[in-house]
Amino acid sequence: xxxxxxxxxxxxxxxxxxxxxxxxxxxxxxxxxxxxxxxxxxxxxxxxxxxxxxxxxxxxxxxxxxxxxxx
Numbered sequence: 001x002x003x004x005x006x007x008x009x010x011x012x013x014x015x016x017x018x019x020x021x022x023x024x025x026x027x028x029x030x031x032x033x034x035x036x037x038x039x040x041x042x043x044x045x046x047x048x049x050x051x052x053x054x055x056x057x058x059x060x061x062x063x064x065x066x067x068x069x070x071x
Contacts, residue, residue: 004028 008024011017
């Protein structure tokens with residue numbers, strides 16, 4: 001948003017106009033939202049009928065969770 005807004009501000013100063021700064025801000029917000037959605041968008045659901053496996057950071061299967069007092 002700051003980069004495209006700054007580019008719009010520079011174009012406004014250079015061309016003595018007032019339209020490029022707001023357009024740059026809006027374009028910057030649109031690009032930022034697109035990048036966030038592209039990077040952190042929806043995750044594919046697991047195949048039907050299969051439970052997702054739980055793994056630790058090292059990739060090993062984790063222990064099943066138990067109720068308090070049970071082993």
